[in-house]
Amino acid sequence: MNRNLTSEIAAGPQMNIHDFANALEKRLKEEVPSAQLKREAEFERNHVIDPAWELSQAHPEICVSVHPAKKREMCGAGCGGADPSSRVKGCPRCWKESKGWSAVNAFGTRNNFDLVAKDREGKILAVEVKWLAFSSGKGPNGEFQRFIGQCALAAAIHDEVIGVCGFRGQPRKKFDEQEDAVRKTMRGIGVRLVLVQAKLNSKK
Numbered sequence: 001m002n003r004n005l006t007s008e009i010a011a012g013p014q015m016n017i018h019d020f021a022n023a024l025e026k027r028l029k030e031e032v033p034s035a036q037l038k039r040e041a042e043f044e045r046n047h048v049i050d051p052a053w054e055l056s057q058a059h060p061e062i063c064v065s066v067h068p069a070k071k072r073e074m075c076g077a078g079c080g081g082a083d084p085s086s087r088v089k090g091c092p093r094c095w096k097e098s099k100g101w102s103a104v105n106a107f108g109t110r111n112n113f114d115l116v117a118k119d120r121e122g123k124i125l126a127v128e129v130k131w132l133a134f135s136s137g138k139g140p141n142g143e144f145q146r147f148i149g150q151c152a153l154a155a156a157i158h159d160e161v162i163g164v165c166g167f168r169g170q171p172r173k174k175f176d177e178q179e180d181a182v183r184k185t186m187r188g189i190g191v192r193l194v195l196v197q198a199k200l201n202s203k204k
């Protein structure tokens with residue numbers, strides 16, 4: 001666990017979902033993924049799930065659920081229990097239970113998100129993750145649009161939504177020409193966009 005993070009937040013007051021979203025957004029913006037990362041699952045695990053899980057371990061009043069890991073290990077003392085040390089990241093029982101309150105069912109579609117969390121008052125958060133590449137300057141338009149759409153769907157029922165989009169490769173157009181306009185529009189419907197650019201020499 002990141003020592004600075006732990007000492008900074010461990011002794012703090014109880015968080016609600018908005019405090020958690022603030023802290024997580026700040027933390028995710030500090031991530032510098034490696035441009036060598038190819039798979040979205042790796043980006044998601046190293047740069048989104050792990051930091052969110054660390055934060056929730058320091059703040060057990062926030063229950064985080066993520067997609068089950070390969071070994072399908074379950075929480076020690078029941079799920080969502082008072083003892084945060086017995087919680088298991090990627091517990092399949094927690095994940096299944098979370099679908100009931102986190103999925104957005106609309107127009108005959110069922111939409112799930114990459115990471116979800118709930119506070120003591122039942123307020124909820126969703127995180128949607130995307131790992132995109134520019135190849136010879138060409139933008140991943142379709143995938144980006146899908147990501148924005150998922151974030152908008154999440155905002156229909158979630159009290160907080162964070163959309164984390166990692167980019168690798170070099171865009172042909174100026175990266176942030178209308179970035180602020182998109183960011184502002186999404187914030188207006190309750191979505192915090194975190195856009196991170198991969199670095200060639202980053203170790204993670």
Ligand SMILES: [Zn+2]
Binds near residue numbers: 075079
């Ligand atoms: Zn569990």
